Amino acid sequence: MPLPPLDLIIENADVVTLDPERPQANRIGVLHGRIVGLDEDLDGWPATEVFDAAGATVLPGLIDAHTHLQLTGQGLKAVRIDDCHSAQSALDQIAEAATSxxxxxxIEVYGYDQLRIGRHLDAVExxxxxxxxxxxxxxxSAHASVVSTAVLERAGxxxxxxxxxxxxxELVGAQRLPYSQTELADAIEQAARQxxxxxxxxxxDAGAGGVVGSLSPADGAAFQVLVDAGRLPVRVRLMPSMDxxxxxxxxQEDGFGRGLPLGLRTGFGGEMLGLSAQKVVLDGGMSVGTARMTRPMTGLDSPGVWRDDPDQMREAIADGHVAGWQMAVHAIGDAALDLALDAIAEGQRRSPRPDARHRIEHGGAIRPDQLPRLAALGLTVVSQASFLYDYGDHYTELLGPDRADWLYRGRSLLDAGVRVVGSTDRPLPGTPLRxxxxxxxxxxxxxxxxxxxVLSVRQALEAFTVHAAWLLRAEHELGRVRRGYRADLTxxxxxxxxxxxxxxxALEIRNTVLGGRIVAF
Structure with missing residues (x-):
């Protein structure tokens, strides 16, 4: 009986499977969005489409475990001042945009960095x-904005x-937001194609519906618009904000008191769109001096800020754990991480969940004594190593020589038994390869x-594939090139x-394949 044709065969490829049982291959067969075989498995099997990779390297599709598609899309449509190196050149660019x-x-402006242009802009100018x-x-960083006098006057x-x-x-958000569903869907699609x-x-997408990370309290509907229209070029998991x-x-026996309507939580959804962890933001950002540290960063009087009342945030984390959520806790400063560790430990005390797979977002400054606590609680650090390249000089200056080793750790986390997962935190400039x-x-x-x-290149690559898939509870279908897995490939x-x-x-991204379909950029 003849074999039914496959949807796609990729041939003449250098396939890095990240599957220890079969590390390398040259051909991949795809049917109904899944990998059905490699190399000799495909002998004699016809295909509707054959893609000649011409010797290119094929990896499991890269997973960006912490990103902001909404804010990225907003920035792609905004006035960009990334290339400005003085306050006056930034103001001139804004003035030019105002003429039309x-x-x-x-006038929405992105790419602002007070360090690069030499100072902060102000409302009058x-x-x-x-x-x-x-x-x-x-x-x-999205942890600060500067607005014009007109915004302040309308706010009063x-x-x-x-x-x-x-x-x-929130002062500016109350005037400009929410985006319409059409406007938001267009922005998300543009960011997803990037x-x-x-x-x-x-x-x-980290912080859906949140005060700072979202452009509409109904942003989930805009993602659904894209799914329904076949316009979403990547799989998306929404990370609802604590807000x-x-x-x-x-x-009363359930033991928790906060939730979404119908009790929806981590795991709800389908193959293209679903719910991920619940996000709780504890502190601010290092670059604007609002990360919460146990002692102030160099040149600052304050140890940073708490995003909300610490006791309320601690209770929200423990409550979310008891309710069955995977928790994603934004903690950049070491004091914020202390609070996160205490809250997760309290949640585990109330309701033990050995495979909760909770996440620490960023972990910008991790003290040596915090490493064993992270491991003991089974936490994963979702890190952005590209920050070291783009902002490492400034961060080391802020922390000083005695704390510089705490920055966005690598091997020391793995050595302590802590899983590390990679992300970009777009709209920041880093990419997975960076x-x-x-x-x-x-x-x-x-x-x-x-x-x-440092990490080895293989360890870093696994942070964007194997371990990221595990964190999403998708290790049975993403993160490796293996029979039965989704045909998501880079x-x-x-x-x-x-x-x-x-x-x-600088390696060239030649193609991205989603469910066996080659994505148009």
């Missing part, structure tokens, strides 16, 4: 540059200089070597395992 704007239009319009300049309050940190940014062009096949949960009336290179060399963009806390112009480390970030 209507009198009631917003933004008012002048924007011709009296409402101007919203977002810091690259706010700092005179227009500089807003953390939740103070992700696909970087070799990514699955994204976790969107509310008090629910459950039986992060892989950064983990392997820990060098800043100025050439400074930070420490020897096609590169070279093999990162054999490419010289300083050249990894």
């Amino acid at each position: 704007a209507g009198p009631d239009d917003w 933004l008012h002048k540059a924007g011709g009296g319009r409402r101007v919203w300049v977002k810091h690259w 309050h706010g700092p005179a200089n227009g500089l807003l940190h953390e939740l103070e940014q 992700a696909a062009a970087q070799g990514i096949t699955t994204c976790v 969107v949960l509310h008090q629910v009336s459950v039986h 992060a892989i290179q950064s983990w392997a060399e820990r060098t800043t963009n100025s050439g400074v070597v930070l420490s020897d806390d 096609v590169l112009g070279g093999n990162p395992l054999t490419t010289p480390i300083p050249e990894i970030a």
Whole structure:
């Protein structure tokens, strides 16, 4: 009986399977979105489509475990000042954009970095540059913004200089947000195509519905619009923010009090869109001095900020654990990490869950004594190694020589028994390949070597594939090139395992394959 034709055969490929049972292959067969065989399994099997990889390297599809598609899409449509190296050049670029704007239009600006341009912008000069319009300049970290006088006047309050940190940014959000479903869906699609062009096949959108990370409290519907229309080029898992949960009336024996309508939580959804962890943001960002440290960073009087009341956040984490959520806790400073560890330990005390797979987002500054606690609680650190390249010089200056080794750790986490997963935190400039290179060399963009806390290239690659899939409870179908797994693949112009480390970030992304379909960038 003749074999039914496969949907796709990829041939003439250097396949890095990341499957220890079969590390390498040259051909991949796909049927109904799944891998059905490799190499000799495909002998005599016809296919509707044959893709000649021409010697390219094929990897399991890269997973970006912490990203912000909404904010990335917003930034792609905004006035960009990434290439400005002075305050005046940034203001000139804003003024140029204002010449084609209507009198009631917003001027949204992305790529703001006070260090690069030499100082903070202020409300009065933004008012002048924007011709009296409402101007919203977002810091690259999303932990701060500067707004024009017109924004402050309509709000009736706010700092005179227009500089807003953390939740103070609600002042501008209350005027500009929410985005419409159409506007938001277009922004998400544009950002998702950028992700696909970087070799990514699955994204976790961190902070859905949240005050800072979201553009609409109904943002999940915009993702659904894209799924229904076949416009979503990557798989997405939404990470609802703590903000969107509310008090629910459950039986007292259940032991928790907060949730989403219908009791939806981690794991709900389908192959293209579903719910991931619940996100709780404990502190701010290192670059704007709001990460919560046990002692202030260099040159600062304050040890940073708490995003909310520490006791309430501690209870929210423990409550989410008891309710069955996977928890994703944003903790950049070491004091924030202390709170996260205490809260998760309390949740486990109330309701033991040995395979909860809770996550620490960022882990920007981790003390040596915190390593064994992370391991004992079974926590995973979702890190952004590319920050070391882009911002390592500034971060080491902020922490000082006695704390610089705490930054975005690598091998020391693995040695302690802590799983590490990679991400980009887009709209920041890093890519998965940049992060892989950064983990392997820990060098800043100025050439400074930070420490020897490196990962091997294979370990860094597994952080974006094998371990990221495990964190999403998808280790049975993502993260490896193996029979029965989803045909999500990344096609590169070279093999990162054999490419010289300083050249990894520049490897060409030739194709991204999602469920056996080649994605158009």
